[in-house]
Amino acid sequence: MREYKNNFIKADALFAKTLLSLAVVYSASSLAVTPTVTLPKGTSLGSTSFFDGFSGNSSGVTYLLYLQKENGTSLKDSDGNNAAAFNSPNLDVTVAINQIDYKFEPNESGEIYGVSAFIPLVSLDASFGNTGPQLKDNGTELGDLTLSGYLQLPPSIKDGRPVFSHRIAVDVIVPTGGYDADKDFNQSNNYVTLIPNWSFTVLPAPRVEISGRINYLYNFENSEPAGSAPLTWNGGAVDNTQSGQAVYMNFATSYEIFPGLRAGLNGYYLKQLTDDKVNGDTLADSKEEVLGIGPGVFWSSKDQSTNVWVNTYSESMVENRFRNELKLQFRIAHKF
Structure with a gap:
């Protein structure tokens, strides 16, 4: 069976998903804002696609490299409209992102335990036109470390070929990256996030595959909210914020054009379930939502030791975050 390496990589992962419900209040001498509360930048939104339910059946080390480019050209409010406070955001x-993945020897049942570590380098460049609020980015810094533990279940075999494979995992985003409390956009979330998830691949026909990954996000408190302007809440100081809980799914399907090369569609959908909080109070109308879909290709070397993914996405149904007209990702995995 061909070995397809899973990438637990948190690629979207490090894209700065921003600004849920930013309220701007002008006075004669100052600019006061509610704190920036966002879902974590360590999610794997769109970073996994074809053959996500497979991670190979041999032990050892695999190295993965992710290169990602995201350009947010409009900032949407809770109704999906352009945020009125900003000019040309x-x-x-x-x-x-560098990922090191290690799989242990399969047990007697064919189950494989594995661990992964993800270390991102993130460059942020924000601009907001000549008028209106001017938000600041933190330049180029390391992002948050993500640690993952997973259990790969043995594939189901029918008529001599695999027809289904799946994996369960728990990812932890640890706030180790660059964080400046005087900047609006940072590489680090400055809080811990737990992401239990389930990945699967179905092979309904010899040249067709369908894959998906379902994730649940639980975010802990940020005890030092960041912002370039003074942060206030109900007339007082801001002591902490907490991003709401969310679910999201990566999905993909491909067709084998010839051995080693596939093309298909890939996408993701995120829905925030609960509103964000400031000082324990609910920040109304702060839930994020986004749908991204686009074409992608997958290539595997003849010996299956090297795999390459190229994925593109265009976003719609965007609420309380930047909309990306085009999002690109290149990913390569090599098994040693």
Whole structure:
């Protein structure tokens, strides 16, 4: 069976998803804002696609490199309209992620335990036109470390070929990256996030595959909210914020054009379930939503030791975050 390496990589992962419900209040001498509360930048939104339910059946080390480019050209409010407070908002995010994955020897049942570590380098470049609020980015810094533990279940075999494979995992985003409390856009979330998830691949026909990954996000408190302007809440100081809980799914399907090369569609959908909180109070109308879909290709070397993915996405149904007209990702995995 061909070995397809899973990438637990948190690629979207490090894209700065921004600004849920930013309220701007002008006075004669100052600019006061509600704190920036966002879903974590360590999610794998769109970073996994074809053959996500497979991770290979041999032990050892695999190295993965992700290169990602995201350009947010409009900032949407809770109704999906352009946020009125901003003139020409733009957020460019460039990410390089190094992943080291290690799988232990299969047990007697064919189950394989594995661990992964993801280290991102993130470059942020924000601009907001000549008028209106001017938000600041933190330049180029390391992003948050993500640690993952997973269990790969043995594939189901029918008529001599695999027809289904799946994996369960728990990812932890640890706030180790660059964080400046005086900047609006940072590489680090400055809080811990737990992401239990389930990945699967179905092979309904010899040349067709359908894959998906379902994730649940639980975010802990941020005890030092960041912002370039003074942060206030109900007339007082801001002590902490907490991003709401969310679910999201990556999905993909491909067709084998010839051995080693596939093409298909890939996408993701995110829905925030609960509103964000400031000082324990609910921040109304702060839930994020986004749908991204686009074409992608997958290539595997003859010996299956090297795999390459190229994925593109265009976003719609965007609420309380930047909209990306085009999002690009290149990913390569090599098994040693």
